[in-house]
Amino acid sequence: MQHSNRTMSYVLSLKARRNATRPLIMVTNDDGIRSPGLHAVVRAVCDLGEVVVVAPRRQFSNAGRSHPPSARRDQSCVQREHLPADCHDVAAYSVDSSPAQAVMRGWVEILSRMPDLVISGINYGENMGTGTTISGTVGAAIEAACAGIPALAVSLETSAEFHYSPSSAVDFSVAAAFTRRFARVVLADGLPPDVDVLKIDVPADATPETPWRITRVSRQPYYVPIINGQGTDGNPDGPHYRVEIDRATLEPDSDIHALVIDRVVSVCPLSIDLSSRVDRWQLAQELAGRLAESDPDERAAAFELRA
Numbered sequence: 581m582q583h584s585n586r587t588m589s590y591v592l593s594l595k596a597r598r599n600a601t602r603p604l605i606m607v608t609n610d611d612g613i614r615s616p617g618l619h620a621v622v623r624a625v626c627d628l629g630e631v632v633v634v635a636p637r638r639q640f641s642n643a644g645r646s647h648p649p650s651a652r653r654d655q656s657c658v659q660r661e662h663l664p665a666d667c668h669d670v671a672a673y674s675v676d677s678s679p680a681q682a683v684m685r686g687w688v689e690i691l692s693r694m695p696d697l698v699i700s701g702i703n704y705g706e707n708m709g710t711g712t713t714i715s716g717t718v719g720a721a722i723e724a725a726c727a728g729i730p731a732l733a734v735s736l737e738t739s740a741e742f743h744y745s746p747s748s749a750v751d752f753s754v755a756a757a758f759t760r761r762f763a764r765v766v767l768a769d770g771l772p773p774d775v776d777v778l779k780i781d782v783p784a785d786a787t788p789e790t791p792w793r794i795t796r797v798s799r800q801p802y803y804v805p806i807i808n809g810q811g812t813d814g815n816p817d818g819p820h821y822r823v824e825i826d827r828a829t830l831e832p833d834s835d836i837h838a839l840v841i842d843r844v845v846s847v848c849p850l851s852i853d854l855s856s857r858v859d860r861w862q863l864a865q866e867l868a869g870r871l872a873e874s875d876p877d878e879r880a881a882a883f884e885l886r887a
Contacts, residue, residue, distance in 0.1 A: 603629035603696035603767050606724070608682050609703065610640045610716025611746050613661050613674040617702035617736065620752035624760040625699065626667035628767060632695075633663065633672035634686035636679055639744060643678045645719035658690065679720035687727060697766055698724035701734030702755045705743045706781045708835040708846070709802035718779060718850070725776035725852050730766050733777055733850075734759050737784040737839060740822070755782040758792070758845055777850040781835060783843050792845035798834035800826060 605625055609618045613635040622631055637659070657676040673690055675682050679700065687694055700720040707715040721731035736755040762778055771778070779797075783790065803821040830837050838846040 604691070604693060605629050605631045605763070605767075606683065606686050606691070606695040606698045606729075607631060607633045608635045608679060608686070608698065608700050608720050610636065610643055610679040610700070610720065611704055612636050612639050613663075613672065615704070615746045616748050616750065617704060617746065617752050617755075619663055620702055620756040621699050621734070621759055622663060622667055622670055624756035625763050626670060628760070628763060629696065631667065631670050632686070632691060633661070633670065634682050634690055635672075635674060636682055637674040637676050639746075640678055640716050641744060642714050643680070643716035643719055644714055645680045645722050646678050647681050647684075648678055658685070679716040680723035683720050683723040684727075687729075694727075695724070695729050697763060698729050698731040699734065699759060699763060700724075700731065701736075701780075702752050702759065702782075703733075703735035704738045704746055704750065705735060705740070706737045706802070706839060707733070707735045707779065708781055708839065709798040709800050711801060711803050712779065712797050712835075712850075718777070721777045721779070722850070722852060725850075730771045731777045732759065732762055732766065732780060734780045734782070736782050754786045754788060754790070755780075757788050758782055758786075762847070771849075774851050774853065775849040776852045779835070779846075779848040779850055781839050781846040781848070783839050783845065785843065786845060790843070790845055792847050793838045793842070795835040795838045795846045795848045796831070796833055797848055797850075798831055798836040800830060800834075800836060802836055 605628065607618060607621050609615055611617060613633070618633065618635060622633060625631060659674050661672040661674050663670060663672045675685050677685055683698060698721060700717045703717040707718055712718055717735055718733045721733035724731040734755060736750070736752060738750055742750055758780060762780060802823060804824040806820050806822055825836060825840060835846040835848045838844050
C-alpha cells in the first residue's frame with residue numbers, strides 16, 4: 581500500500597506541473613520510432629503544444645497492453661533520437677520496451693510533467709472488432725488512460741504487406757489531418773465521462789472531407805488467422821491472417837461497418853472500465869435463480885449487490 585501511495589503522489593505531482601498555456605503531447609506507436617506514421621503525427625500536432633516522442637525502438641505490433649518482463653527497464657536503454665520530421669524542438673526517445681511500457685516509462689522516467697494528451701499511431705493497418713485489444717497502438721492509448729491521460733489511438737487502413745514493413749509509400753496526410761482535428765478538441769475540452777480513449781480508424785481512400793462517425797467495437801473478429809502456415813502472400817514470414825467479415829450479421833453501428841461498408845472514418849470511444857453495462861441487479865437475480873435451480877443448497881444463499 582505504501583508503494584501505491586507513493587505512486588499516486590508522484591502522479592499528482594506531475595499533474596500539478598501541467599502548463600495551461602502550452603500543453604504537453606506525448607506521441608508513441610507500436611511500429612517503432614522510425615515509422616513514417618509516427619512522424620506524420622509529429623508534423624500534424626507540433627504547433628499545438630510541446631511534443632515529446634517516446635516509442636519502441638523496434639517493431640512491436642500485436643503487443644496489446646502487455647508489459648513483457650523481457651523488455652529492458654534500465655535507464656541505459658533510453659536513447660535520444662533524431663526524427664526526420666519538419667518540426668522544431670521535438671524531443672524524441674526510443675526505449676527497448678512494448679508500446680504500453682513506452683508510455684509508462686515516458687511519464688515515469690523521462691517527462692517532468694504529466695502529458696495532457698497521448699497520441700498513439702498512426703498505425704499501419706486498421707484496428708477493429710474483437711482484435712482491438714490485440715493492438716499495441718490501442719494498448720499504448722489504454723496505458724495512458726489508466727494514468728488519467730486522455731488518448732487517441734489512430735490507425736490507417738493499409739494493405740497487410742505494410743503491417744510489419746512500414747513504408748514511405750503510404751500516404752498518412754489524411755489520417756494526420758483527422759488526428760490533428762481530434763487532438764485540438766481533446767486538448768481544449770478533454771473527454772466526456774466514461775470515455776478514456778478515442779480509437780480512430782481511417783479508410784485508405786478517405787479525404788479531409790470524408791465524414792466521421794461515432795461507432796462501437798464490433799463483436800466480430802476482423803483479422804482471422806490463416807491455418808496453413810503461409811502468409812497472405814504465400815510467404816511463410818508474411819502476415820498469418822486475413823480480413824474476413826460476416827456481412828449478414830455485421831452491426832450497422834460498428835467500427836467495421838463504418839470503415840468497410842460505408843467508407844467513413846470510425847471514431848470509437850473506449851473506456852478502461854471493462855465491466856458490462858448490463859443491469860447488475862437483474863443479472864444478479866437471474867444468476868441466483870439459475871444457481872437455485874441447478875443446486876438446491878443454493879436456494880438459501882444470499883447475493884449482494886452494491887451501488
